[in-house]
Amino acid sequence: MPPFDLPEGDPFGPHNLPYGVFSLPGSTERTVGVRLGDHVLDAGAAARALGSPHVGLLASPTLDPLLAAGRTTWSQVRRALTEWVTDPAHRPTVEPLFHPLSGVTLHLPFQVADYVDFYSSEHHARNAGAIFRPDAGDVLLPNWKHLPIGYHGRAGTVVVSGTDVVRPSGQRKAPDAPAPVFGPSVRLDIEAEVGFVVGVPSRQGSPVALTDFREHVFGLCLLNDWSARDLQAWEYVPLGPFLAKSFATSVSAWITPLEALENARVTPPERTHPLLPYLDDAAAEPGGYDLRISVALNGQVISDPPFSTMYWTAAQQLAHLTVNGASLRTGDLYGSGTVSGPQPHERGSLLELTWNGRDPLELPDGKRTFLEDGDVVTLSAWAPGPDGTRVGLGEVSGQVIAG
Amino acid sequence: MPPFDLPEGDPFGPHNLPYGVFSLPGSTERTVGVRLGDHVLDAGAAARALGSPHVGLLASPTLDPLLAAGRTTWSQVRRALTEWVTDPAHRPTVEPLFHPLSGVTLHLPFQVADYVDFYSSEHHARNAGAIFRPDAGDVLLPNWKHLPIGYHGRAGTVVVSGTDVVRPSGQRKAPDAPAPVFGPSVRLDIEAEVGFVVGVPSRQGSPVALTDFREHVFGLCLLNDWSARDLQAWEYVPLGPFLAKSFATSVSAWITPLEALENARVTPPERTHPLLPYLDDAAAEPGGYDLRISVALNGQVISDPPFSTMYWTAAQQLAHLTVNGASLRTGDLYGSGTVSGPQPHERGSLLELTWNGRDPLELPDGKRTFLEDGDVVTLSAWAPGPDGTRVGLGEVSGQVIAG
Known part of the structure; x- marks a missing residue:
């Protein structure tokens, strides 16, 4: 039976x-599912069948209760799930609770509280600057290296x-x-990003320190920040993008817990400017994640943005967004900003890949x-797992339809 | 008994x-209350006592069910309430369900879904432009007269x-x-605004027409968009204000239904630029509201911003924010932007009142x-009601405390 007899690697x-x-x-x-291979486990049903104390968190129509439960519980639930899907003694109980992925409908897994989008790839920021301000010194x-x-x-x-995106x-x-x-819009674009999902709230007036990142953030997903470049160019001064972004933001159906990504942690790029203490991660544990993203347009891979090249880490972003006392809620989502690497084939937007339309893709x-209408954009990714394995991050896909 | 024997005017x-x-x-x-004079009616208890079909909407810990119910129901509920608090036959039943305002705690009355802030006072935009870009022609x-x-x-x-605001x-x-x-922050400011509360959701991909404003928007409140000008100046390029605004936004505890403001409707200022059809309100019913706001600092009135001078109306703001297909949810809140009139004593921010600190207030x-820490800022307002009455819009107050 496939879920238990997965091909090696x-x-x-079960490492994911x-x-x-x-x-x-x-x-x-709706109920919480956990992916194993190309199957999904009804996690609430499994918890109930096995007499788990976590039934309340897993027999739920959203991930919100689990997100709110906090890091200790996240670990306990993950350990329990690992046991349920690996211990042969549980197989007779658990096996009937798997469904083929192809036979289920996946939903937005949590209620999005506030959504923040960052701009944390230096390569992306430099490309955008070179395109829009070609004559700038x-x-x-000036602020870019001082704050995310x-x-x-x-x-x-x-x-x-899987949700269609209306132009x-x-x-x-x-x-x-x-x-x-x-x-x-005649300049509809994508932005390949990673989204971070907040679990544990914080109190208004109390900043969250850089080192408390993993007490609050549960996991990550893939995120496509659809962008209408022509709308953006006209509207964004002086208060930033509004309608150019607000029509749709797509996220992957699977939230990968940070615990599954321990082997993917890497040191972020060298900091070229001194950082204020609340952002200084020189002495912190490595804050980067080595996630290998691919962007496909109608099935053709057009880019491979490397998340490890992001200048600002998710921990720095969280410290920054709360340093003014802004509180966190369960379900807050924040995007990394477009992921672009140093190489031309590593750029995370069509703006950059075609250099604002000058160099069309073939x-x-x-x-x-x-x-164009009908185009299907799919971001997928993986990260290094334990013992040479890969941790799949699923995909976020969407088709553009005429407005 | 005060709620029934209110002083005239x-x-x-009961007109409010x-x-x-x-x-x-x-x-x-928590439960829904309706204000009459300086008392609050337990509206759910009244509905239950009088056998109203609206118990489910009023015996609720938030206004969300009422907001979602739609315009026909909003009218029915308002008619019923008017009858309950004016018909002497109901007095013995209803009177015991009033509580003095001084004896209750008021809460955030709905769950804020998305919060959008506009920038729709021409006088404010011109003042800000003159302060920050004194040499601009x-x-x-260029976009300001074309879109909100x-x-x-x-x-x-x-x-x-009433909630303290931590610096x-x-x-x-x-x-x-x-x-x-x-x-x-050493330049902590206020912005005197009006907030509009969305009741009826819309479908993603489907714009809401200018003329459908009152099918979706339930009512309005007062809003203070606290702003840290020093943080804003450094962070806002190129993606707009972020931490300068995100630490706190205060709203009044009372949501005034648009139905109570029929006598306050006015024609907005003359449009100096042709508008694209989705924003063109020349043939529409008057979209402005004559709300007379006062701003008090530690009890001293420092400004009287006239909402009738706003260039962009709430209906235009709603049409704009959905024209790209962005959906509405029950509980969406949008702020008008700082309300500033043409006169110096009508400016809705300290930035303008002190001309960026050059001309201190005495x-x-x-x-x-x-x-400064300890300062209490209170916005209050009223609008013309029927037969020469005033419709009180309550107040939004907050004290700055040290961070």
């Missing part, structure tokens, strides 16, 4: 165990992988046009600058 | 009937009137300093540029 083996929420055909009842803005730039996005339009309409204005025009179905 | 008479959520001393149970940015500029804020740090810390950098420094306790 399966990226969704990401969490999601699923329902069965003909049912609207330094293409990086971020802004709030729209939590209510975060959707799960947004809005205002755009050519630099030499006398007035803006209205219509569907695809089997023709040239491409920005997205 | 009380701004919280704003909604809130309260609890009684020694109890953690036109102090208004907005951005997302932090929903999780919206707090109810935020963060990075600031003087223009000639070589590097930023960290510490408590207060009984000394000069003031930005807020």
Whole structure:
């Protein structure tokens, strides 16, 4: 039976165990599932069958109770799940509680509280600077190396992988046009990102220290921050992107717990500027994660952004976003910002890959600058696991449909 | 008995009937209240006592069910409440269900879904432009007259009137300093705004037309968008304000239904630029509201911002924020942006009132540029009601405490 007899090295083996929420055909009842291979375990049913004290956290229509439960409980639940799917004694009980992935519907696994998006890849920031401010002396803005730039996005339009994305309409204005025009975006783009999911809340007025990152953040997902570049160019001064981003943000259905990514931790790039104490991670445990992302457009891989090259870490982002006393809630989601590596084939947006449309991509179905209706974008990723294994991070996929 | 025998012209008479959520001393149970004079009616208890079909909406710990119920139901509930508090036949039943306001605790009355803040006062935008870009030819940015500029804020740090506001810390950098420094904000400011509360959700991918504003928006509140100007100046390029705003946003405890403000509707200022059709309100019903706001600092009125002078209306803001297909949820909150009128004493921020600190305010306790620890800021407002009455909009108050 596949879930127990996985091929060696399966990226969704018992070393991974990401969490999601699923329902069965003909049912609207949602419940927590744990992925093993190409199957999903009804985790609540397993907990009940095995008399686990964690039934309340797992027999739930969202991950929210588990997210809120805190790090000690996260570890206990993970240890229990590992035992359930590896101990042959449990096999007769647990095996019937698996469903083939192809037969279930996956849902947004938690209620998104606040959504923040960062801008933490130096390569991405430099590319964007070079494209939009080609005559600037330094293409990086003065604040960029001192703090992780971020802004709030729209939590209510975060959707799960597989959800169609309607091409947004809005205002755009050519630099030499006398007035803006209205219509569907003609420069619809992607941003390949990693999303971090907050579990444990914090109190308003109390910053969360860099070193408390793993007390609050449960895990991560893949995130596509769809972006309408033409809307953005016209609207973003002086208060930042708004409609260019708020129409949809896609996340993967599986949340990988940070505990599954211990072998993926790496030291972030060398800091070229001294950091204020609340962001200084020189003495901290390695804050980077070696996640290997691939971006596919209609099945063709167009980029391989390396998350290990991100300048600002998720721990620094969390310390920054709370240093003013802003509180955290269970379900807060924050995106890393577009992941772009130093190489041309490592850029995480079409803006960069086509250099703002100047250098179209050559695809089997023709040239491409920005997205066309019908295009399917899929981000997938993996990370190094224990003993040479890979930890699969699933995928986030979405098709653009006409507005 | 005061609730029934109100002095004539009380701004919280039966023509007003704003909604809130309260609890009684020694109890953690929250329920919907309706304000009459200086009393609050336990609306759920009244509904139950009178056999109303609206018990489910009113015997609730938040306004969310009522908000979601839609415009027809909003009218029915308001008609029923008006009858309960005016028909002498109901007096013996209803009178015991009133509590003095001074004896209850008021809570955040709904769960804030997404929070958006606009920037829709032309006078405020011109003042900000003149302060920060004194050498610009036109102090208004090119996009300002074409769309209501907005951005997302932090929903999780919206707090109810009366909540202390901890002075935020963060990075600031003087223009000639070589590097930023960290510490408590030294330029803590207020922004006097009006907040609009969305009741009826919309579907992702489907814009909400200008004319559908009152199908979706239930009512309004007062809103103080606390702002750390020093943090903002350093962080806001290129993605907008983040920590400068996210530490706290205060709202009044009372949500005034739009139905109570029919007599306050006014035509907004003349549009100086042609508008794209989705924003064109020339043929629409008057979209402005004549709300007279007062800003008091430690009890001294320092400004009287007139909401009727806002260039962009709440209906235009809603049409804009959804025109890209962004969906609405029950509990979405959007702020008007700082309300500033054309006169110096009508400016809605200390930034403008003191011209960025150049012209300190003379207060009984000394000069003031930005807020000091211990300062109490209170916004209050009223609007014209029927037959020469006033509709009181309550107040939003908060004290700054050291971080």
